Amino acid sequence: MITNVTSFGRSGLYDWLIQRVSGVILAAYTFFMVAYLLCNDVTFESWSALHAMLPMKIFNMLAVIALGAHAWIGLWCVVTDYVTTRMMGAKATMIRVAVQMLSGLVMLVYIIWAIDIFWGVK
Amino acid sequence: MLNVSIYRYNPEVDSAPYMQDYQLDTGGKDLMVLDVLELLKAQDPTLSFRRSCREGVCGSDGMNISGKNGLACITSMSDSVRGNKLVLRPLPGLPVIRDLVVDMEQFYAQYEKVKPYLINDTPAPAIERLQSPEDRAKLDGLYECILCACCSTACPSFWWNPDKFIGPSGLLQAYRFLVDSRDTATEERLSNLDDPFSVFRCHGIQNCVSVCPKGLNPTRAIGHIRSMLMGSAT
Ligand code: SF4
Ligand code: SF4
């Protein structure tokens, strides 16, 4: 079995499942947000009241984490398709690992930052 | 006169592949692409391609016909000539040996990986291993594959990772043995497929379905494999 340390769940099935579940969460979140924005007059008060509710905080967090995982797996698939030694020779491995570390780091930063923002809403 | 443009490459003399144009009088008939090739070969004996059965059962003349993979022997001119022009190239993504002849090594290596034979460790019965008509019916749409490679070489995931992704053809065969009631190696077969590449590089693009000359549906088989993996993992 080919394991792969940089894939997210380190198994094809987990990656696939996480990709589906996170996709569903993101779709639900997008749908909710669009519906909310269309149906409500958004003011600072109503917007912060919405995000101060615990269920909304959890929904926000879920969406952010789903986004991070979804992007990780998606980008991992893209770089392991195109940035490979088959496609561009020996330097590919270095470039690929660098891209993966960078994208992983960016996603972690975003997640932590988002926790700080969303959890701070009073 | 039909214009035919054919990919030519003879590594012994050519430094790079090129497209050669031919003209052919088809006598107003709707020939099969393989007939066109045979007539051209009579004009130019250096033109190379594979063929055998000329009736869509051996799978040797898979090629890219006016942009779509197919078997030359069962693809008619009326299905493939656009604006009086026919363009023939080798199957995409595999190394070219000469002209329309490709090296199928990578494709067969993936086929070999799925152990395309019955594994059954129970003692063999006196006559044969029986199967109910219902169980036999599960193999329909799977066993008919002729390994022509039209599907796998139309699949972008196979182009990028031909060494890691099994590809639609191999996966169709994997499922053919996973679903066979006489096979006892199901768990072992599944555990060989659960990495991020073998099955899961399939992104459901369905190029494989649109080109299969036997009308088979590898994407559906891949979906069944995924469900079986899910079932055995949860
Ligand atoms: S459905 Fe899957 S196997 Fe078929 S062409 Fe698309 S990616 Fe390849
Ligand atoms: S599934 Fe169809 S296209 Fe693919 S190798 Fe088999 S017969 Fe050819």
Ligand code: FES
């Ligand atoms: S020559 Fe046998 S399939 Fe075309």
